[in-house]
Amino acid sequence: xxxxxxxxxxxIKTRGQQVTLSCSPISGxxxxxxxxxxxxxxxxxxxxxxxxxQRNKGNFPxxxxxxxxxxxxxxxxxxxxxxxxxxxxxxxxxxxxxGSYEQYFGPGTRLTVT
Amino acid sequence: xxxxEQNPLFLSMQEGKNYTIxxxxxxxxxxxxxxxxDPGKSxxxxxxxxxxxxxxxEGRLMASLDTKARLSTLHxxxxxxxxxxxxxxxxxxxxxxxxxxxxxxKGTHLxxxx
Numbered sequence: 001x002x003x004x005x006x007x008x009x010x011x012i013k014t015r016g017q018q019v020t021l022s023c024s025p026i027s028g029x030x031x032x033x034x035x036x037x038x039x040x041x042x043x044x045x046x047x048x049x050x051x052x053x054q055r056n057k058g059n060f061p062x063x064x065x066x067x068x069x070x071x072x073x074x075x076x077x078x079x080x081x082x083x084x085x086x087x088x089x090x091x092x093x094x095x096x097x098x099g100s101y102e103q104y105f106g107p108g109t110r111l112t113v114t
Numbered sequence: 115x116x117x118x119e120q121n122p123l124f125l126s127m128q129e130g131k132n133y134t135i136x137x138x139x140x141x142x143x144x145x146x147x148x149x150x151x152d153p154g155k156s157x158x159x160x161x162x163x164x165x166x167x168x169x170x171x172e173g174r175l176m177a178s179l180d181t182k183a184r185l186s187t188l189h190x191x192x193x194x195x196x197x198x199x200x201x202x203x204x205x206x207x208x209x210x211x212x213x214x215x216x217x218x219x220k221g222t223h224l225x226x227x228x
Contacts, residue, residue: 033215043202045215056215090156103147103216105157 002027004093004106012112018079021109025072025093032074033103034066037088046089049074050097078111086113116141116207120219128227130192135222137186137203145206146186147216148177150199157202160188193226200224 005024013019025032034046045058049068066076072093078085088110092103117140127133137146145164149157161170163179163186170177174197176189186203200223204216 035216042220043204043216043218045217048215058215092157102159102162104159105149107156 004091004104006089006091006106006109008109009107010110010112012114013081014114015081015083017081018077019081019111021076021078021089021091021111023074023076023091023093023106025074025091026104029093029095029104030072031094031097031101032068032072033092033094034074034076035090035092036060037090037108038086043090046076048097055097081113083113086111116143116205116217118203118205118217118219120201120203120222122222123220124223126225126227127190127193129194132192133190135188135190135201135203135224137188137205137219139184139186139205139217141184141207142181143184143205143207144179144181146179147204147206148186148188149202149204151202151221152199160201190224195226195228198224198226 007022031050033048035043037043046060047057047066048055052068063079068074088108090105090108092105094101094103119138121136147162148160150160151157161177166181168179174191179186200221202218202221204218
C-alpha cells in the first residue's frame with residue numbers, strides 16, 4: 001500500500017511570493033491534516049480537511065489556506081511569504097477525522113524563504 | 115489552550131539501560147499518540163492510546179496512558195543504538211466528537227551510546 005506522498009520535497013522561494021504544496025493521502029483515507037515544523041515553534045497544527053471540508057484550523061494567519069479535492073488529495077497555499085514561513089511542512093492522512101484513528105505522515109516539503 | 119509538556123527534552127543514555135520519557139498534558143483527553151522522528155525524516159507512528167489505562171508494547175518500547183493524571187509514559191527497556199531519535203507525544207483535546215488536530219510536545223531528543 002503506497003504511503004502519503006508530498007510534492008515538491010524541497011522548495012526555495014523569495015519573500016512576497018506565494019507557494020502551493022500538494023499532499024496525496026493513502027488510498028482510502030479521507031482525512032488530511034497539515035502541520036508546520038520549525039526548530040523554534042516545534043510541530044504546529046495548521047488545518048484538517050475531511051470530505052473536502054475544512055474541519056478545523058490552527059492558530060495561523062489567513063495567508064495560510066488549503067483545500068481538498070474529491071479524490072482526497074489536498075493542497076496548501078501560503079501567500080505573501082515571510083522569512084518565518086521557512087519550515088518543514090508535513091501532511092498526515094487518516095481514515096477518518098483526527099481523534100481515534102492513526103495518522104500517517106508524509107515525508108514533508110521543506111520550504112526555504114529567502 | 116492545551117499544553118503538552120515532555121520531559122526530559124534531551125536524554126543521553128547507555129545501551130542496555132532502561133529509561134522513561136514523560137508526557138503531561140493540561141486538558142481532558144483520552145487520545146494520545148507517540149511518534150518517532152529521525153534526523154531529516156518525517157514522523158513515524160509508534161503508538162495510539164485511546165483509553166485510560168491503555169498500555170501498548172512494541173519491541174523495547176512500551177507506552178501507557180493515565181487520563182486521570184493526564185500523563186503518558188514511554189518506557190525504553192534495554193536500550194539499543196537504533197532507538198536514537200527524537201520522540202514526540204501528541205494529544206487530541208476532548209471536544210465531544212470533534213477534533214482539533216494534534217497538539218505536540220516539544221520532543222525528547224534521545225541519544226543512546228554504546
